Amino acid sequence: MPDSAEKSSRTPISWDPIPRSRAHELVLDAIEEQVTAGRLAVGDLLPPERELASQLQVSRASVREAIRILESQGALQSQVGSGRSAGTRVTALPSEGLTRLLRMHIGLSNFPLDDVAEARIALERASAMLAAQQAEEPQLAEIDQALETMERSSTVEEFNEADTAFHVAIAEAAGNRLVADLTTAIRSSLKQTILEAFHSHGTPSEVQITLQEQHHRIHAAIREQDPQRSAELVEEHIRFAMETLPMGGHGEC
Amino acid sequence: MPDSAEKSSRTPISWDPIPRSRAHELVLDAIEEQVTAGRLAVGDLLPPERELASQLQVSRASVREAIRILESQGALQSQVGSGRSAGTRVTALPSEGLTRLLRMHIGLSNFPLDDVAEARIALERASAMLAAQQAEEPQLAEIDQALETMERSSTVEEFNEADTAFHVAIAEAAGNRLVADLTTAIRSSLKQTILEAFHSHGTPSEVQITLQEQHHRIHAAIREQDPQRSAELVEEHIRFAMETLPMGGHGEC
DNA sequence: GCGTGGCGTGTGGTCTGACCATTGGAGGCT
DNA sequence: AGCCTCCAATGGTCAGACCACACGCCACGC
Numbered sequence A, B: 001m002p003d004s005a006e007k008s009s010r011t012p013i014s015w016d017p018i019p020r021s022r023a024h025e026l027v028l029d030a031i032e033e034q035v036t037a038g039r040l041a042v043g044d045l046l047p048p049e050r051e052l053a054s055q056l057q058v059s060r061a062s063v064r065e066a067i068r069i070l071e072s073q074g075a076l077q078s079q080v081g082s083g084r085s086a087g088t089r090v091t092a093l094p095s096e097g098l099t100r101l102l103r104m105h106i107g108l109s110n111f112p113l114d115d116v117a118e119a120r121i122a123l124e125r126a127s128a129m130l131a132a133q134q135a136e137e138p139q140l141a142e143i144d145q146a147l148e149t150m151e152r153s154s155t156v157e158e159f160n161e162a163d164t165a166f167h168v169a170i171a172e173a174a175g176n177r178l179v180a181d182l183t184t185a186i187r188s189s190l191k192q193t194i195l196e197a198f199h200s201h202g203t204p205s206e207v208q209i210t211l212q213e214q215h216h217r218i219h220a221a222i223r224e225q226d227p228q229r230s231a232e233l234v235e236e237h238i239r240f241a242m243e244t245l246p247m248g249g250h251g252e253c
Numbered sequence C: 001g002c003g004t005g006g007c008g009t010g011t012g013g014t015c016t017g018a019c020c021a022t023t024g025g026a027g028g029c030t
Numbered sequence D: 001a002g003c004c005t006c007c008a009a010t011g012g013t014c015a016g017a018c019c020a021c022a023c024g025c026c027a028c029g030c
Helices: A002-007 A023-036 A049-056 A060-072 A094-107 A113-134 A137-152 A156-173 A177-189 A191-200 A204-223 A227-244 B002-010 B023-036 B049-056 B060-072 B094-107 B113-134 B137-152 B156-173 B177-189 B191-200 B204-223 B227-244
Strands: A076-079 A087-090 B076-079 B087-090
Touching (some): A094 A177, B023 B049, B060 B076, B094 B177, B113 B204
């Protein structure tokens, strides 16, 4: 319409770039669309790579790139071979994907450690409350076990490993999949950072003793089914740990 | 040692599979290692794909697969061309990566919606508290804006969009990067689900009115710098929304 | 009949090379 | 100095070849 183009010549015309969709993103979108439409569920098999490439009219490399992304998210899993186990199948394994994503960004100092602590507090308060409200024996036994392992640990490596397991066990005992996975992902992504902080610290044994006392109190509150107390103790514990252990060896001073 | 093999013949020997590392995972590990060691930071340029492939002695396709994964996580960004803008650069854009990961798993019903609600409550309580404690005017104006947009919305699509923006604005006002990104990711990944619930609901206007009243009260509590009240109101609001709107059209009856 | 081994096929994993599109940067000309 | 052209570097995509894996089927021996 040359007429309207002339009428609007007083306001500058903005020529926006037309985004080009990358082939692998088109594949990603296509798979996501199938999921959203309910046509793909956990356990389902995707078409073979070569077939999917043919159907979507892209190269097999582009299909593979999309599949890699979804594998890293824990939504797909590929298996070579023939027969029932072969191919690319929809899975439900978000935890490691979350962990790796968060660990990368924490490693890049993209989340200030104070921010991470607050997020932990929010999530782990919820975990502890829910665990105190509704955990049953096999899950409580896992918490016991982690506490026991910390008791017997002789190196900070062992302590740290069991410390992580303790927090993960509480998160699992919360009976809330998303809270558990987020809690696990954050705590796991911090494992190395916390270990380094232990090594930097002058008197690790004192700190470990205090941390372990706090663990015992948290454990007792959960055992006594006191949600409020559990939540408060977890918060206190995380704040103490974050204030006491010098974290952020690089990029955070 | 045939001698010791004979001695231990009483206990069955377990032949464990030797895991083969996939080429793209080796590349991923190599990049993560550089980050952990502090040798890669936001803004840094990676070697060109062909060079990285040569250095790591893998194919360029494997390098690309690893880069795709890290791109989807918001840790890398690639740009064609020559000169300063070209190549693959380290970025700090976790939010969309989190959103897509969570949206995929929510789409696959891998997280029960009750679980998602509890996680939202944990995070959004924290967001609201922090916002009430420390938000300043430009951020508060964003919250105002979203509330205003909801007030003027004439379709549930518009309402939903502004509703999401309201929650995101509070999360941003919390001043906590990780809490904000997690909150945003979860709320964003639910946008479609909530919209469908609005459509399924018999009398949308009533519900919208109640939701909007709740939004106003949350907004007021934040403005009055009352963290406890803000947190309680957010929790009440999310519980009301989750109980009132019929979610889980597929796979969650 | 049962167990074992060999073969064939389908699938993902990896590599190579060719080509394309994009995006400066350098050099030459006015 | 400004503009234009050319070139090179970089990521994007594709195709094809080959490899490794993992069954399933069939034949053979006991």
